[in-house]
Amino acid sequence: MGEFTIKMPDVGEGVAEAELVEWHVKPGDPVREDMVLAAVMTDKATVEIPSPVAGVVTWVGAEIGDTVAVKAPLLRIEVPGYDDGSSSGENEGDSAATENAGVTPAAAASPTIETKAAPSASGTAPASRPSPLPESQKPLASPAVRLRARESGVDLRQVVGTGPAGRITHEDIELFLASGAPQLAASHGPVRNTHVEEVKLTGMRRRIAERMTLSASRIPHIAYVEEVDMTDLEELRTTMNRDRKPDHPKLTILPFLMRAMVKAIARQPEVNATFDDNTGIISRFGAVHIGVATQTPTGLTVPVVRHTEARSIWDCAAELARLADAARSGTALREELTGSTITITSLGALGGIATTPIINHPEVAIIGVNKMMVRPVWDGNQFVPRKMMNLSSSFDHRIIDGWDAATFVQRIKTLLETPALIFIED
Incomplete structure (x- = not known):
């Protein structure tokens, strides 16, 4: 032995x-x-x-x-x-x-x-046949399986796990439900809940907490919110998606925003930078590596679309889709999650009216996309329905003055409101 x-x-x-x-x-x-x-x-x-x-x-x-x-x-x-x-x-x-x-x-x-x-020992290894866990032992299961169990009223401690090390799978839940085993009793009216669960921050959640603390504690943020009329861009996007080639990805708003940022950065390169506050050195980059904050099952990650300045709208969309899938599936490489020079954050349909995004340290700027809504807009004669969206952006106030921040966002606004300008070479 x-x-x-x-x-x-x-x-x-x-x-x-x-x-x-x-x-x-x-x-x-x-x-x-x-x-x-x-x-x-x-x-x-x-x-x-x-x-x-x-x-x-x-x-x-x-x-x-x-x-x-x-x-x-x-x-x-x-x-x-x-x-x-x-x-x-x-x-x-x-x-x-x-x-x-x-x-x-x-x-x-x-x-x-x-x-x-090791000293010799008698006996055999534990039997491989699984059995339900004792009440005092926490079952092994993924967050998705735990959610399914809660929704189905299943006590995971009574479920036999057939996965590695007794891990409970979706199939185990199905078998448990099909067996007719007793489930958790449904509540008939409000009851007091005195349960307190202490959860230790681990893995991706702890990494996120550390980076947010670093950014918020070391970077003096200045926020700038501006509304953008997206009506013309949405019409263009709809047309391009309808007429796109079979090998082209479906366009979202983000590739247009990425290309608009590239053109705006060409006029204000100080925004596409990182700041080392230990050495006092600002690094301004010719390459525009745009990080796109992406929600995954394990937390927020920032896959990086590299050299956006050299990509077309379609290329930006394809690379963004590839990286988002890799991040969500946990297969993204280390180099695909690092090295951004400026970041986009978007909550999509949950974006709200305005947000206050936290800069991705050590960068100096982040652009936040909020929810698009149809609002009545006065055109000088009457109110007309327009598709409006707010951009909520944050800048490192040590490096970017308020005037420069406003100028940068206004340039992006102009490009998005007149999308033909995105495709015109300066």
């Missing part, structure tokens, strides 16, 4: 530590070779750690939300029948051989393994 110690993998790029965001196993759980044991996160990139061996978990060295240094012990697995070979010096060789075992491209990094002798 031998015991493997799996260490925090080196995820590269000089990263010295990572946050543990998910356990797929616990002490006593049997594991298969290549089975995902845990997931760690570093700077928005999630890395899955697979098992190079089959055995039983005997120890885990961290809790969800803990920061673990590279090469620090993460968990141990007892392997039946393993000969550690410590007396003949084979330990080191066997460790190196197993270091790269079972690593798939999705893992993004291979765990470092060390071995040590």
Whole structure:
């Protein structure tokens, strides 16, 4: 009987530590070779750690939300029948051989393994047949599965999980409902709810909290809100979508806004910049790398459309759609989530009348898109219905004066209200 110690993998790029965001196993759980044991996160990139061996978990060295240094012990697995070979010096060789075992491209990094002798133990590994969890134990399930359970009145602790490490799936919920098992009793009238749930910020949510705190505490924001008549642009967008080629993506407002920003930045390059407040250096970029804040199941991410200055409307739309899908599915690469020089944030139909967006540190400007509404607008003779939308923008007041902020937004307003200008070379 031998015991493997799996260490925090080196995820590269000089990263010295990572946050543990998910356990797929616990002490006593049997594991298969290549089975995902845990997931760690570093700077928005999630890395899955697979098992190079089959055995039983005997120890885990961290809790969800803990920061673990590279090469620090993460968990141990007892392997039946393993000969550690410590007396003949084979330990080191066997460790190196197993270091790269079972690593798939999705893992993004291979765990470092060390071995040590473990005393012999009798008995067999826990049975693989799943069983309902005790009342005191929290079931493993994704947020979507938990939502489905709440909506269906299902107590997840009574559901048998058939996923890895007993994780409950949508299919398990379906089987539970089909079995006719008793569900949570429905409430007949208002009742007091004294439940208090303490939730530790982990993973993407903690990254978002850290970045928002950094931005709000270090950047003096100046906000500027302006309404834009989008009627003509909406007519143009409808026509372009109707007549688009089969290989062209469907156009939203954002590609037009991105191209308008490129033209406005050409006149005010100081807006397309980052500011290092430790060194006092402003970096103004010729490339316009526009980050687009995107809501995902794990939180807000900012995929980056690079070199927007060299892209057409259609190209902007295609790249934006590709990056948004990658961000929502969790497959976006690290370089696709970093390096923006200016950011767009949009809540779509939920955009409200006005917002106060927080700048994506260390950038100096962010443009916020609000909800479009049909409003009565006076044309000099009568009120006419027009499609109106507000742009809510924020600027770093250390770098951008109020006059310059207003000039920048007014230029974007002019381009959006007369969309033909977007396609005319200056």
